[in-house]
Amino acid sequence: xxxxxxxxxxxxxxxxxxxxxxxxxxxxxxxxxxxxxxxxxxxxxxxxxxxxxxxxxxxxxxxxxxxxxxxxxxxxxxxxxxxxxxxxxxxxxxxxxxxxxxxxxxxxxxxxxxxxxxxxxxxxxxxxxxxxxxxxxxxxxxxxxxxxxxxxxxxxxxxxxxxxxxxxxxxxxxxxxxxxxxxxxxxxxxxxxxxxxxxxxxxxxxxxxxxxxxxxxxxxxxxxxxxxxxxxxxxxxxxxxxxxxxxxxxxxxxxxxxxxxxxxxxxxxxxxxxxxxxxxxxxxxxxxxxxxxxxxxxxxxxxxxxxxxxxxxxxxxxxxxxxxxxxxxxxxxxxxxxxxxxxxxxxxxxxxxxxxxxxxxxxxxxxxxxxxxxxxxxxxxxxxxxxxxxxxxxxxxxxxxxxx
Amino acid sequence: xxxxxxxxxxxxxxxxxxxxxxxxxxxxxxxxxxxxxxxxxxxxxxxxxxxxxxxxxxxxxxxxxxxxxxxxxxxxxxxxxxxxxxxxxxxxxxxxxxxxxxxxxxxxxxxxxxxxxxxxxxxxxxxxxxxxxxxxxxxxxxxxxxxxxxxxxxxxxxxxxxxxxxxxxxxxxxxxxxxxxxxxxxxxxxxxxxxxxxxxxxxxxxxxxxxxxxxxxxxxxxxxxxxxxxxxxxxxxxxxxxxxxxxxxxxxxxxxxxxxxxxxxxxxxxxxxxxxxxxxxxxxxxxxxxxxxxxxxxxxxxxxxxxxxxxxxxxxxxxxxxxxxxxxxxxxxxxxxxxxxxxxxxxxxxxxxxxxxxxxxxxxxxxxxxxxxxxxxxxxxxxxxxxxxxxxxxxxxxxxxxxxxxxxxxxxxxxxxxxxxxxxxxxxxxxxxxxxxxxxxxxxxxxxxxxxxxxxxxxxxxxxxxxxxxxxxxxxxxxxxxxxxxxxxxxxxxxxxxxxxxxxxxxxxxxxxxxxxxxxxx
Numbered sequence: 014x015x016x017x018x019x020x021x022x023x024x025x026x027x028x029x030x031x032x033x034x035x036x037x038x039x040x041x042x043x044x045x046x047x048x049x050x051x052x053x054x055x056x057x058x059x060x061x062x063x064x065x066x067x068x069x070x071x072x073x074x075x076x077x078x079x080x081x082x083x084x085x086x087x088x089x090x091x092x093x094x095x096x097x098x099x100x101x102x103x104x105x106x107x108x109x110x111x112x113x114x115x116x117x118x119x120x121x122x123x124x125x126x127x128x129x130x131x132x133x134x135x136x137x138x139x140x141x142x143x144x145x146x147x148x149x150x151x152x153x154x155x156x157x158x159x160x161x162x163x164x165x166x167x168x169x170x171x172x173x174x175x176x177x178x179x180x181x182x183x184x185x186x187x188x189x190x191x192x193x194x195x196x197x198x199x200x201x202x203x204x205x206x207x208x209x210x211x212x213x214x215x216x217x218x219x220x221x222x223x224x225x226x227x228x229x230x231x232x233x234x235x236x237x238x239x240x241x242x243x244x245x246x247x248x249x250x251x252x253x254x255x256x257x258x259x260x261x262x263x264x265x266x267x268x269x270x271x272x273x274x275x276x277x278x279x280x281x282x283x284x285x286x287x288x289x290x291x292x293x294x295x296x297x298x299x300x301x302x303x304x305x306x307x308x309x310x311x312x313x314x315x316x317x318x319x320x321x322x323x324x325x326x327x328x329x330x331x332x333x334x335x336x337x338x339x340x341x342x343x344x345x346x347x348x349x350x351x352x353x354x355x356x357x358x359x360x361x362x363x364x365x366x367x368x369x370x371x372x373x374x375x376x377x378x379x380x381x382x383x384x385x386x387x388x389x390x391x392x393x394x395x396x397x398x399x400x401x402x403x404x405x406x407x408x409x410x411x412x413x414x415x416x417x
Numbered sequence: 418x419x420x421x422x423x424x425x426x427x428x429x430x431x432x433x434x435x436x437x438x439x440x441x442x443x444x445x446x447x448x449x450x451x452x453x454x455x456x457x458x459x460x461x462x463x464x465x466x467x468x469x470x471x472x473x474x475x476x477x478x479x480x481x482x483x484x485x486x487x488x489x490x491x492x493x494x495x496x497x498x499x500x501x502x503x504x505x506x507x508x509x510x511x512x513x514x515x516x517x518x519x520x521x522x523x524x525x526x527x528x529x530x531x532x533x534x535x536x537x538x539x540x541x542x543x544x545x546x547x548x549x550x551x552x553x554x555x556x557x558x559x560x561x562x563x564x565x566x567x568x569x570x571x572x573x574x575x576x577x578x579x580x581x582x583x584x585x586x587x588x589x590x591x592x593x594x595x596x597x598x599x600x601x602x603x604x605x606x607x608x609x610x611x612x613x614x615x616x617x618x619x620x621x622x623x624x625x626x627x628x629x630x631x632x633x634x635x636x637x638x639x640x641x642x643x644x645x646x647x648x649x650x651x652x653x654x655x656x657x658x659x660x661x662x663x664x665x666x667x668x669x670x671x672x673x674x675x676x677x678x679x680x681x682x683x684x685x686x687x688x689x690x691x692x693x694x695x696x697x698x699x700x701x702x703x704x705x706x707x708x709x710x711x712x713x714x715x716x717x718x719x720x721x722x723x724x725x726x727x728x729x730x731x732x733x734x735x736x737x738x739x740x741x742x743x744x745x746x747x748x749x750x751x752x753x754x755x756x757x758x759x760x761x762x763x764x765x766x767x768x769x770x771x772x773x774x775x776x777x778x779x780x781x782x783x784x785x786x787x788x789x790x791x792x793x794x795x796x797x798x799x800x801x802x803x804x805x806x807x808x809x810x811x812x813x814x815x816x817x818x819x820x821x822x823x824x825x826x827x828x829x830x831x832x833x834x835x836x837x838x839x840x841x842x843x844x845x846x847x848x849x850x851x852x853x854x855x856x857x858x859x860x861x862x863x864x865x866x867x868x869x870x871x872x873x874x875x876x877x878x879x880x881x882x883x884x885x886x887x888x889x890x891x892x893x894x895x896x897x898x899x900x901x902x903x904x905x906x907x908x909x910x911x912x913x914x915x916x917x918x919x920x921x922x923x924x925x926x927x928x929x930x931x932x933x934x935x936x937x938x939x
Contacts, residue, residue, distance in 0.1 A: 036845060037845060062846070066909060090845065091846040149679070152683060152871070153679055351682070
């Protein structure tokens with residue numbers, strides 16, 4: 014009879030970043046040992062103020078992870094507690110420790126569930142591996158904040174970013190912003206969901222969608238996790254179409270799940286797929302964008318545009334946003350907080366539009382009261398779709414705080 | 418040699434502990450804003466006679482060492498210098514090193530501010546040439562002081578406080594060494610022209626009037642008369658010609674940069690909107706803002722709002738930068754009253770535009786005068802390292818007690834109609850709004866508004882401002898609220914580093930009283 018002893022190769026695990034130019038992050042290195050206590054070596058630019066707190070937190074997190082014997086080095090650049098916890102957990106897991114254990118920081122009260130049709134003019138991308146951008150992301154007034162696990166996170170950092178984003182969903186107050194997470198392409202994205210869904214994000218962005226089955230996979234996984242955790246509030250979906258094939262299947266994708274609230278397009282990948290250059294006026298993607306608008310409207314979900322990548326070009330951004338609204342998009346992505354105000358302006362109905370819509374609605378109510386079937390404004394007859402559009406526009410202007 | 422003499426420590430009216438004696442001079446503890454009543458007459462330099470100066474007007478000396486010898490340099494004297502060349506200055510160290518070669522000891526160096534490039538002064542302190550520094554210290558010099566290595570006690574004064582100390586005779590300057598971007602052999606000196614042009618020489622004016630001896634050092638000797646001139650040759654003893662008084666790259670920035678940090682831009686925009694919503698931004702108003710990233714961005718936002726509302730300022734106070742110069746050139750202000758000139762656009766403007774006028778700490782800031790300009794300014798935007806819940810603020814030390822900044826004009830500016838501190842609510846993980854400031858530099862009763870990225874707090878003493886912004890969309894919140902939010906974010910209140918029990922420097926208030934002490938750190 015032979016007995017096999019399962020041994021797991023243990024080596025040091027490292028997570029996070031430190032250095033002169035790094036802020037609000039921490040690097041944690043955990044070297045497992047056979048015996049002995051936990052030795053913590055701490056360097057921190059905030060040591061005189063939070064040195065004891067950091068040490069205490071490290072001990073608590075390691076204990077929760079079941080780490081008993083280890084040499085731990087912490088180089089802290091002013092990381093907030095939710096970051097420290099995520100980095101320690103990531104380092105421990107990379108060292109082969111604490112598997113199957115989650116160390117969750119205190120959770121802020123969850124905001125109200127997000128309505129399906131809320132206004133989504135601006136969604137601010139925050140790289141999931143850059144904690145310094147998390148904490149004030151919501152201050153700048155975007156409608157949504159996207160914690161990104163996909164393209165802004167290096168392949169080697171996926172596991173650590175996932176924990177960071179999970180902790181941020183628990184510990185960071187995103188104020189009025191809808192809390193979105195962009196997961197990775199499947200199948201990696203399904204692992205992301207395991208950590209993210211228990212924290213009740215409002216929306217999951219699914220990248221590089223080319224077929225309805227991808228959406229269905231994500232939706233099923235979410236349903237499963239929600240059931241496990243007893244979560245009843247909705248987690249909405251927003252597929253991102255980023256290829257020629259995806260564009261061809263836009264309507265099927267948009268209708269793949271009842272949880273879909275918006276359809277969007279990623280132009281960097283789309284133009285790469287076509288092998289064309291992305292130009293400032295976007296002539297090469299006109300069809301694709303209009304296709305997304307049409308598919309989204311046909312499916313009864315919001316059409317949301319891509320991002321405008323040149324942070325220095327505010328005039329270009331404004332023009333893009335105005336065109337985008339004219340095409341039927343209801344919002345777009347932001348890669349820098351300075352873009353938010355410009356985008357909100359571009360997607361806002363103009364005062365003249367609002368005024369006209371108010372007149373039409375007034376005429377409509379007037380006709381209703383008088384029991385007239387025909388609505389007229391001055392000498393003009395107003396068709397029902399015009400009234401509908403005016404009602405929509407006013408509701409939207411109200412949602413943006415433009416009219417009382 | 419005054420190796421930190423034993424002295425009693427006493428609490429002042431702000432509850433801060435200060436030494437009774439510093440550098441053998443008895444100190445008046447801070448009594449409260451406007452409480453200290455000075456008496457007596459101003460100090461004055463000795464009477465001189467033209468008989469002792471060359472009739473030709475040629476006061477040139479071969480070099481600084483010769484000039485210092487002719488000025489009668491001795492052990493224990495006070496040598497002053499100025500920071501209008503900022504981090505590019507070469508003259509101060511040149512003078513102190515010349516003094517070292519002469520072999521004197523125990524000098525007091527009295528700069529209007531010191532800069533990191535002058536860290537060579539540390540060796541001169543270690544070797545006993547310099548006993549101590551009375552002036553701002555930061556970087557390596559600041560560490561040297563807070564580590565308790567300086568023999569005498571540091572004394573930090575505001576720009577106005579430095580004038581006050583000289584004028585009131587608290588500091589008697591034996592020899593003033595003035596770096597002059599242009600000078601004639603008679604000693605008339607100016608800052609707006611020459612390869613080392615820096616703009617205003619205002620910081621050197623008091624020294625030229627009150628010092629026993631004055632040496633002008635220039636790398637741009639022009640034939641008499643040097644026109645314009647900010648320093649009168651009639652106050653100058655010797656003129657020394659050198660190859661270079663400073664490193665032009667460090668004298669002024671090519672261009673001062675607006676911050677791109679969205680959080681800081683948000684603070685800047687809040688400040689501008691506050692001035693508009695509170696009705697402070699109105700025709701004929703005035704403001705002052707420095708050259709920090711937030712202050713520059715603030716000017717940008719305010720300019721936009723001034724244009725929208727068709728509002729023009731009567732004057733703005735520098736430190737001048739490109740952004741103030743644009744206001745002047747676009748007719749959005751009648752005047753720039755300039756204390757120092759930060760970038761090349763400022764230097765160009767002050768040299769060529771009669772509405773861009775150099776001021777001195779006397780006209781701008783001196784508290785022991787018949788008023789000063791600072792109190793005529795409607796609004797000032799300042800920074801701070803720490804603020805407490807009662808609006809008391811620190812601008813000189815880190816929260817760990819190390820010296821970080823000089824006071825500059827900061828204390829003097831608190832006299833403005835509306836004093837605004839524009840600060841992030843925390844830096845890294847370190848809260849800026851805390852229970853007790855490490856060093857008290859500005860009494861809370863003079864600080865009206867604290868603007869952070871998380872909201873705007875108005876001092877409850879300013880009910881008028883609270884009323885003025887009622888109905889505004891600005892996020893007005895109690896300071897305590899912001900403080901508590903930040904403590905939640907940062908994971909609790911910070912530990913308070915234990916200060917040492919030995920004062921290594923004192924912070925003067927604008928009236929010369931002792932407002933607080935800087936303590937030795939480990």
